[in-house]
Amino acid sequence: MGKHVFKLPDVGEGVVEGEIVDWKVKAGDSVTEDQPLVDLMTDKATVAIPSPVSGKVISTTGKPGDMVAVGAELIVFEVEGKRKEAEPEPEAAPDPEPKSEPEPEPEPVDTPEPAPASVAAAAPAGKRPLASPAVRRRAREAGVDLSGIQGSGPGGRISHDDMDTFLQGGGRLAAVQRGQKRTGTTEVPVIGLRRKIAVKMAESKSRIPHFSYLEEIDITELESLRQHLNAKRSGDMPKLTYLPFLMQALVRTLQQHPECNALYEDERNTVVRHEAVHVGMATQTDDGLMVPVIRHSEARDVWDCAREMRRVSQAARDKTATSEELSGSTITVTSLGALGGLGATPIINHPEVAIIGVHKAEERAVVCDGAIVVRRMMNLSGSFDHRIVDGYNGAQMMQTLKQMLEHPATIFM
Amino acid sequence: MGRNCKVLIVGAGPGGYVAAIRAGQLGLDTVIVEGDRAGGTCLIRGCIPSKAVIHAATRFEELGAHAGDGDMGISLPDGPMLNMGKLVEWKESIVDKLNSGVEMLLKKAGVELVRGWATFRDGKTCDVETSEGSVKITAEHVVLATGSRATELSFMPFGGNIISSTEALELGELPERLVVIGAGYIGLELGIAYRKLGCQVEFIEALDHILPLYDAELVRPISMWLRKHKVPMHLSARATEAKTRGKTTTVGFTDADGKAQKAKGERVLVAVGRRPCTEGWGLENMAIDLDGPFVKVDTRCRTSMRNVWAIGDLVGEPMLAHKASAQGEMVAEIIAGHRREFDPVGIPAVCFTEPEIIGVGLTPDEAKEAGIATTVGKFPFAASGRALAMQAGTDGGFVRITARRDDNVIIGIHAVGAHVAELSGEFAHALEMSARLEDIAGTIHVHPTLTEAFAEAALAGLGHAIHVAK
Numbered sequence: 001m002g003k004h005v006f007k008l009p010d011v012g013e014g015v016v017e018g019e020i021v022d023w024k025v026k027a028g029d030s031v032t033e034d035q036p037l038v039d040l041m042t043d044k045a046t047v048a049i050p051s052p053v054s055g056k057v058i059s060t061t062g063k064p065g066d067m068v069a070v071g072a073e074l075i076v077f078e079v080e081g082k083r084k085e086a087e088p089e090p091e092a093a094p095d096p097e098p099k100s101e102p103e104p105e106p107e108p109v110d111t112p113e114p115a116p117a118s119v120a121a122a123a124p125a126g127k128r129p130l131a132s133p134a135v136r137r138r139a140r141e142a143g144v145d146l147s148g149i150q151g152s153g154p155g156g157r158i159s160h161d162d163m164d165t166f167l168q169g170g171g172r173l174a175a176v177q178r179g180q181k182r183t184g185t186t187e188v189p190v191i192g193l194r195r196k197i198a199v200k201m202a203e204s205k206s207r208i209p210h211f212s213y214l215e216e217i218d219i220t221e222l223e224s225l226r227q228h229l230n231a232k233r234s235g236d237m238p239k240l241t242y243l244p245f246l247m248q249a250l251v252r253t254l255q256q257h258p259e260c261n262a263l264y265e266d267e268r269n270t271v272v273r274h275e276a277v278h279v280g281m282a283t284q285t286d287d288g289l290m291v292p293v294i295r296h297s298e299a300r301d302v303w304d305c306a307r308e309m310r311r312v313s314q315a316a317r318d319k320t321a322t323s324e325e326l327s328g329s330t331i332t333v334t335s336l337g338a339l340g341g342l343g344a345t346p347i348i349n350h351p352e353v354a355i356i357g358v359h360k361a362e363e364r365a366v367v368c369d370g371a372i373v374v375r376r377m378m379n380l381s382g383s384f385d386h387r388i389v390d391g392y393n394g395a396q397m398m399q400t401l402k403q404m405l406e407h408p409a410t411i412f413m
Numbered sequence: 414m415g416r417n418c419k420v421l422i423v424g425a426g427p428g429g430y431v432a433a434i435r436a437g438q439l440g441l442d443t444v445i446v447e448g449d450r451a452g453g454t455c456l457i458r459g460c461i462p463s464k465a466v467i468h469a470a471t472r473f474e475e476l477g478a479h480a481g482d483g484d485m486g487i488s489l490p491d492g493p494m495l496n497m498g499k500l501v502e503w504k505e506s507i508v509d510k511l512n513s514g515v516e517m518l519l520k521k522a523g524v525e526l527v528r529g530w531a532t533f534r535d536g537k538t539c540d541v542e543t544s545e546g547s548v549k550i551t552a553e554h555v556v557l558a559t560g561s562r563a564t565e566l567s568f569m570p571f572g573g574n575i576i577s578s579t580e581a582l583e584l585g586e587l588p589e590r591l592v593v594i595g596a597g598y599i600g601l602e603l604g605i606a607y608r609k610l611g612c613q614v615e616f617i618e619a620l621d622h623i624l625p626l627y628d629a630e631l632v633r634p635i636s637m638w639l640r641k642h643k644v645p646m647h648l649s650a651r652a653t654e655a656k657t658r659g660k661t662t663t664v665g666f667t668d669a670d671g672k673a674q675k676a677k678g679e680r681v682l683v684a685v686g687r688r689p690c691t692e693g694w695g696l697e698n699m700a701i702d703l704d705g706p707f708v709k710v711d712t713r714c715r716t717s718m719r720n721v722w723a724i725g726d727l728v729g730e731p732m733l734a735h736k737a738s739a740q741g742e743m744v745a746e747i748i749a750g751h752r753r754e755f756d757p758v759g760i761p762a763v764c765f766t767e768p769e770i771i772g773v774g775l776t777p778d779e780a781k782e783a784g785i786a787t788t789v790g791k792f793p794f795a796a797s798g799r800a801l802a803m804q805a806g807t808d809g810g811f812v813r814i815t816a817r818r819d820d821n822v823i824i825g826i827h828a829v830g831a832h833v834a835e836l837s838g839e840f841a842h843a844l845e846m847s848a849r850l851e852d853i854a855g856t857i858h859v860h861p862t863l864t865e866a867f868a869e870a871a872l873a874g875l876g877h878a879i880h881v882a883k
Contacts, residue, residue, distance in 0.1 A: 128758075130822060130847035140752045155820040157847050 004053050004077040008040075008068050017069045018042040020062050021192040025075075029057045037075060040068070041192050046287075046319060055079035065191035131158040138163055193287045204350040207266070209386045212345040215398050219361060220376045222408045229302075237303055242378070243281070243335060244305040246358060249404040249411045250331065251277045251298045257397040260354040261330050264388050271353070271388055280329030280349055283313045291349060292316040293329045333358065346383045353388045354397070357381035414548045416525075418444045420748055421539070421552030423531050423694065426453020428725030428737030429558030430515050435745035437522030444550055445524055446531040446541050451515045454560055454726075455734040457508060458579040463602060465504040466582055467765050470609035495610060498585045533695030536718045554720045554748045557708060558741065559694060561687040561726035566594070569655040574662040575681050578603060587612055588679035592664050594652050596623040598764040600684035601635065605767045608642055615645045615676045617652050617666050619685075624764060628776050631829050634809035638767050647674070655681060689727045704729065712754050714744050722748075736760050759825075761841040763834045768808045771837045774825030774844050777815050786818040790850065790874025792866045794830045796881050799861035805831035812836070812870040814850065821849040821874070832863060839867060850874045 008018065018040035025037050036048040038060075055077040062068055129146035131139070135158055139146045142163075149166050151158035190198055219242065226240050233239070254261040254277055262273040277298045280291040292312035297305055315321035332349040333356050340360035348355045361378040368375070380401065384394040404411050420436045422429045425447035433445040450457055473493055478484045480492035519526050527550070529543035537555055541548045563577035571577050576584075581603050589612065593604040596618035608614045616623075616639075623646065624632050639646055649669035656663050664676045689707050702709040702717035707729045714722045722744045725737030743753045761773035780787045793811040800806035810830020816823045826840040843853055853871035858864045872878040 132846045133757075136756060137753070140754060143752070154851070155822050155847070155849055 002079050003058070004055060004079045005073055006037075006052060006075040006077060008049070008070050008072050008074050010070050017067050018047075019192060019195075020064050020066050020068060021046060022064055023060060024048075025051075025057050025060070027057050027059050031055065031057060031077070041196075046192070049074070051077075053077055053079050065189050065195075129158055130155055135160060135163055142167060193290070197288050200350065201347060204347050208348050208350060210345065210348060210383050211386045211391060211394065212381055212383045213391075213394050213398050214343045214379060214381050215402055217378050217380055217402050217405050218366070218375050219378050219405060222405055223361070223376045225408050233303075238306040238310050240302065240306050241337075242358065242361065243309060243333065244302045245405070245408065245411065246333065246356070246401075247277075247279050247294065247297045247305045247309075248302050249401055250279065250333070250356070252404060252411060253397060253400045254331070256400055257393065259389055259393060260384070260397050262353050262388065263330065263351045264353050264385055265351060266387070274330040276330065278328050278330045280332035280352075281309055281313060282332060282334035282349075283316050285317045285319075287319075290316040290321070290326060291329060291332060292321055292325050293327065295328065331355070343379055344381045346381060348383055348385055353385040354394075355383050356401075357383070414546065416444060416527075416548060416550045418442045418525075418550065418552050420444070420554045420556065420745070421446070421537075421550055422556040422558055423539070424453065424558035424560055424725075424727075425451040425515070425519075425526065426558060426560045426725065426737065427455045427734035428560070428741040429453065429556065430519060430741075431738040432556050432558065432724065432741030432745045433524045434518055434522045435742045436748065437519070437524040439745060439749040441745070441749060443522075443524045444527055444552070445519065446527045446529065446539070446550070448528075448530040450512050451519065451526060452508070452512045453734075454562075456511050456515065458582060460734055461511060462504050462508055462582045463578070463606075464765060465507050466500070467602060467606045469500050469503070470606040471767075473611075474609035495587060497587045497610075501583060501585055504582065531694055533698050536699045536701070536721050539695065554722065556741070556744055556748075557696075557716070557721065557723040557727055558725050558737065559690040559727050560737075561689050561732055563683070564686045564688050566652065566683055566685060568653070569664075569681070569683065571683070574657055574660075574679065575655060575683060578682070578684055581607075581680075581682050584680065589613065590615070590678040590680075592617065592662070592676045592678035592681045593684060594664070594681065595619075595684040595686070596646065596648075597684060597686065598624060598626075598766070599687075600682065601766045602764060603682060603684065604644070605638070608644055609767070613678075615647070615678070617647045617650045617664065617676060619649070619651055621649045621669075623648075624766075624770065626762070627764075627770055627772060627827070628778055630813075631770055631772070631776075631827055634768050634829050635766050635770070637809055645676075647676075650674070687726065687732055689729075691727070712756065713747055714740050714755060731760055731762060733760060733762060757845065758847070759841060759844045761837045763837055765834060768805075768810050768829055768831045769834045770827075770829045771833050771840060772825070772827040773837065773841050774823070775815060776825055776827060777813075780815055780824060785824065787824070788816045788818045788821065788850070788874050790814045790816070790870045790872070790878070792869040792873055792878060792881060794863070794866055796869075797861075797863060797866050799863055799865065800830065802861065803831075805863070812866040814853070814867075814870045814874050816850050816874055821851060823848050823850065823853070826867075828866075830863075836864060836867060839864060 021039040021041050023038050025031055031051045032054045034050045037051050038049050040047055040049055058076040058078050060075050061073050068074060130151060131146055136146065144166065146158055149158050149162055152162050153159050222245055226245065230240055258273045261277055262271045264271050276296050279294045279297045281294060283290050283292055292315065294305060294308045294312060300308065312321060312325050315325055329349065329352065331352055331354050334346050335358035338360065340358060342359055344357045346355040346357040357380065359379040361376060363374050364377040365372050366375040366377065380398065382394060382398050419442040422433050422443065422445040425445050429445055430451055433443050436443040455461060473495055476489060476493035479487050479489040482488060516526060527541050527543060527548060529541040531539040531541045533539040538549065538551045541550060565571055569575050578599050587610055591604065591607050591612050591614045593600045593614060594617045596616045601623060604614045604616060622632065623635065647666065647668055650666050652664055652666045654665040660679055661677055662681050664681055666674055666676065668674045691706065691708065699718065699721065701721060708716055708723040708727050710716055710723050710728045714724050714728065716723050724740035724744055726732040740755055743755055747753050759773040761771060764770040777787055777789050791811050791813045794800035795806045797806060808831055810833065812828040814823055815825035823843055826843065828836060850871045853868055854875055856868065858868040869878050869880055873881065
């Protein structure tokens with residue numbers, strides 16, 4: 001048996017440090033070569049660091065949220081035979097580094113091995129959910145993970161009644177039990193992407209004096225154009241939502257309002273107006289908000305915008321987006337689709353100066369030529385950096401956008 | 414001749430035939446292939462026949478206690494007489510009965526039993542050599558349940574006086590002396606039975622203790638019995654050769670001190686373990702992964718090939734009939750579309766030695782190794798009225814419960830003593846139901862029965878056993 005000290009390798013792209021997002025292993029675990037050890041977030045992306053060896057984890061250094069520098073000790077393994085790398089042994093003592101806090105998790109491995117080494121190995125270990133075979137079977141049939149159910153029996157034993165309650169609640173946790181007050185709290189560390197979002201939002205909101213402007217758009221004609229185009233699209237073409245049209249309209253609008261397609265470098269007292277329109281698209285992912293970018297929207301047609309938007313937002317959700325695809329926008333669009341609501345006060349994606357929020361499209365009663373008619377309506381909310389964009393300019397920009405969207409032919413003229 | 418079916422099961426042992434019956438119940442078109450008689454090692458040459466022989470041997474020994482002055486006021490002046498040939502016949506009658514019972518159950522479940530040797534061409538197709546010629550069977554799902562066979566020692570292959578457990582259950586004549594190589598549960602069960610029948614038995618065991626799966630405390634009553642019955646037990650000893658001259662075979666072995674020794678017997682039983690049957694039926698043509706000597710499976714008994722399943726001794730320890738049956742039943746249900754997984758809390762194991770041992774779950778030592786703080790409750794059968802009344806209270810037996818210290822959830826139950834095998838059901842049930850010590854203590858156990866010892870052991874774990882002073 002030998003010891004193998006694994007240090008954070010150079011993950012490339014000039015990355016010098018990373019933040020531990022999630023440990024995939026803990027002391028005492030057996031790992032195989034290439035098994036993911038830890039998720040690490042760098043400036044560029046979150047990467048899974050694979051194990052360089054097969055062996056047993058003796059200790060890990062750092063906990064989620066901690067920053068680790070390239071070259072810093074990450075894990076000590078116990079490996080078969082000689083150490084794999086001819087690295088000088090770091091002192092004889094087994095890692096007495098005071099600041100490393102290997103989490104006190106004496107929890108034994110509880111995965112049932114398919115081929116237990118002995119009778120005992122198939123036996124209970126640790127804290128698997130307590131439940132009778134019938135309840136376990138019911139849970140499996142119902143596709144329910146018992147570890148997510150709070151058992152009401154002694155020692156947390158899960159009964160058929162607990163299962164009933166759980167399933168009746170639509171698979172949610174047990175319904176309110178009268179007279180039972182809850183007093184627990186849960187600490188959720190703000191780390192990884194969440195911390196980045198928090199920092200970014202605080203920066204935007206505290207540095208930029210926002211003003212927001214809401215307008216109502218009649219998209220009845222746009223809707224019929226959209227339906228027409230979708231009906232005629234060929235197999236390889238993406239389905240069009242409102243967003244590609246909005247992007248196209250934005251490209252035209254921003255030609256008339258270049259002050260809104262800009263980055264304000266306030267420390268340099270300079271506004272950099274961009275000719276290119278790189279549209280950031282606020283996208284909800286499993287980890288939180290990300291803003292993949294549809295670059296050079298001005299050089300794309302409506303289909304191309306749709307295709308690129310679909311590609312980059314999928315990449316963001318799949319965590320395969322490159323740093324280029326996640327940066328460099330000049331203006332941002334935020335759309336919550338069906339959750340769009342009536343209006344919002346979007347926060348500008350610093351150092352941009354404008355953001356457009358897209359709200360729910362719905363049929364509303366509208367007065368038109370003295371008669372009440374049904375029109376398809378949608379609200380837009382624009383937020384602007386008041387240091388750069390005056391209220392008058394912002395309002396004009398929104399009105400230009402409104403005109404284009406209400407008369408969609410003008411988008412393409 | 415050819416046959417297509419939904420499920421093809423190879424091997425009609427306790428894994429295969431249970432899978433077949435369940436598959437039949439679920440309406441799946443099922444074929445089971447067996448090269449011998451339905452029932453497998455368990456029924457034909459393992460669990461069942463050995464229990465019959467052990468029962469007969471125990472009866473013989475008990476009757477022997479009444480010879481001369483007698484026992485309990487009962488005497489048999491001439492003592493019992495043994496007719497080994499008739500004993501084996503009686504045992505066979507039980508095997509025949511169960512074998513035809515299994516075949517009847519298969520038939521009633523609508524399962525086709527094909528008698529013959531199956532050889533696989535690929536993952537889903539095999540040729541079966543039957544008495545009526547070769548049959549090609551192609552199936553959507555294949556369940557491999559080929560079981561295991563006794564491990565042979567290269568320097569003393571089976572044959573003549575060198576026998577495996579199979580032959581040990583068919584001896585028409587009682588050998589005067591029996592040398593047993595291996596003091597695991599199979600060697601001990603049979604060796605003790607032969608000792609009870611009046612044979613001189615001698616053990617050679619490579620490890621420094623008997624029954625390696627159990628701790629010293631549990632094994633002690635068995636060591637005591639062996640000593641009392643003058644059964645030499647050579648531990649840390651290695652058999653090196655066997656020479657047969659006339660009727661006698663001499664086994665040479667190196668003892669714990671490294672000295673060459675000899676043991677003589679008319680028969681030598683080699684019981685050094687069992688190996689999965691992975692050869693001779695075309696496994697190599699199926700391209701499925703192995704895990705050491707076993708076929709590799711996951712918790713649903715899936716092999717590396719889609720819709721090829723493997724169960725029982727073929728897939729790993731513990732090699733126990735009830736494990737195979739549980740896996741067989743599960744696989745049939747998964748094939749029928751149910752969502753199942755092999756997730757027992759424990760797989761109970763019994764040794765039908767004298768006295769018997771039963772264990773399910775973790776021992777205190779194993780729990781400690783797993784980092785679990787435990788409470789252990791123990792109750793001796795010497796304090797059980799029922800045990801004493803059936804002459805079962807003086808063999809050093811006890812019940813021992815191991816529970817988690819923080820919430821008293823039971824994680825292991827072990828017992829040693831006469832008749833304790835029959836307690837195994839309650840033990841396994843308690844574990845599967847996630848019972849705590851309080852649950853067992855709070856269940857009224859019948860007086861006077863041996864099961865009271867279980868409740869008392871739970872009370873002992875809680876710190877207030879009634880029938881034993883602190």
